[in-house]
Amino acid sequence: MRGMGRALGLGDEFFLDLVGERGGADARFTYYPPCPRPDLVYGLKPHTDNSVVTVLLLDRDVGGLQVLLRGEEWVDVPVLGRDELLVVVGEEMEIMSNAAFRAPTHRVVASGRERMSLVLFYQPEPHRDLEPAEELVGGDRPAMYRKLKAKAFADGFWDTFALGERTIDFLNIKVGRQQQQELQEAAGVSV
Ligand SMILES: O=C(O)CCC(=O)C(=O)O
Ligand SMILES: [Fe+2]
DSSP states (O other): OHHHHHHTTSOTTHHHHHHOTTOOEEEEEEEEOOOSOTTTOEEEEEEOOSSSEEEEEOOSSOOOEEEEETTTEEEEOOOOSSOOEEEEEOHHHHHHTTTSSOOOOEEEEOOSSOEEEEEEEEOOOTTSEEOOOGGGOBTTBOOOBOOEEHHHHHHTHHHHHHHTOOHHHHTTOBOOHHHHHHHHHHTTOOO
16 A cells, blocks of 8 residues: 555555555455356355455465456456465545545455465545545546545445455446536635
8 A cells, every 4th residue: 555655646554644554454365265167156256355455375275256347348467376465446545535546346256276375455444524625626637526534434345245346346436527526616616
């Protein structure tokens, strides 16, 4: 997260300060049993993560994780035969960064071999407001998401996952063009 703040010219502590010190991380350990008909089912269906960032310890031997590129092409995350950590941007970072970073859709395809992964979903402190950082909102880049509590966002995840939607869409957080103009006018920014 330090690198992400630095990449946007906002300093190392920027995102760490926004999420707070007591945000914590949910851990998920997933065992994917060998699947006799991998052509019929997913290991894990397409989704975006409900996190600021997700850190995955991938199975060192068996692949299956794929990322959707440009909304059309599934690309395999390579298996390198050693312990690898992969950092995935979550939807909460997409909101905080005003879409400077976007949460990628990803899935796990089933295979005939067993597979394991260990995943940590880093969360903001639940009482924090989740909203585009004002440093990343300007005249030519209006706020793309409206404010809500981090806890309200986190609570939306399982319904969202069941429906196969993004939490941002399910909770209707995206701000339309008209609303962006109103918000900017209220903030005294000319459009
Ligand atoms: O098991 C994996 O490699 C990915 C797991 C994942 O995307 C998730 O738990 O959200
Ligand atoms: Fe995921």
